[in-house]
Amino acid sequence: MPELPEVETMRRGIGFLVGRRIARAEFPRGSVRPILVEPRPATVIRKIVGATIERVDRRGKRILIGIATAAGGPRCWLVVEPRMTGRFVTTAPPTPGHVRLVLGLAARPGAAAATVMFWDLRGLGTIRLVDDCGLERLCGPEKLGPDGLTVTAADLVACLGGSRRAVKVALLDQRAVAGIGNIYAAEILFRAGIDPRSPCRRLGAAAWDRIAAETRRVLAAAVRCEGSSIGDETYKTADDRPGRFQRQHRVYGRTGEACTGCGGAVQRIVQAQRSTFFCPHCQRHPGCGRPRRPQLPATRRMA
């Protein structure tokens, strides 16, 4: 579920952790299979209980909790990947059985004791405790490209300009740009007017300009709306409110509905085993002067 806007909203929702001491940590053994935790939960608990949280950051779709070890040793990081259904909660969790981590914060002057939980329905999320070196290995530039809120056309061209991959698939590559997922890839390309099937190498400078600009604009707007909540299940803010950006979805999840641009039907196709939503009329290969016909691979050979 969570893409950059949702994870950024989570980060803000638990920002009050900064400066707080961890009084208690627990990895509850619910009725479902445990999620991936590295190193062993007992080791993580031993290292972080008693320590103080120095910062709460985000890189791409990951939350980074910077922790000063109790003994004043080197800082370590709790790296949380929510994947499909993970989220932080400061109120009652949707189900008690899917709470994966509980952090109890010590009271201090001006702040009562508090509890923060990581809840994950499907359990595909991960929690890792790493040092600075491990953080680099996990979230360094080899793994995560420039952040989606600030990515430039030059960044995209440098990484993807020569690629044969379909642009929608490429935008999901976190090494190219960090934070875009299936929802926002669709919304960005609709607003940029680009056919999701276009091979990257066939896009011109103007197209990359539009893609980069819409990436920043759409993600920033979604952050202001506190993300997209679909259905009622999984994603909500840390204090249990739904996001609002789903109201501004133009194509995602709207198969068969009228395109807000031309009134035609929004289409769903599958790329890289994932749904892609787009309007074949409003989204064209750049440089192609007129709307593409709805996919008939036939008449290609001619040109």
Added chain:
DNA sequence: CGTTCAACCTGGGCGC
């Protein structure tokens, strides 16, 4: 290099 598939999990929704 790029695509396809399976896997990791739980749960909702649909057709029969």
Added chain:
DNA sequence: TGCGCCCAGGTTGAAC
């Protein structure tokens, strides 16, 4: 009611 199937915001690794 129940069963089987498809779907879901993500990521990884193996096979072709």
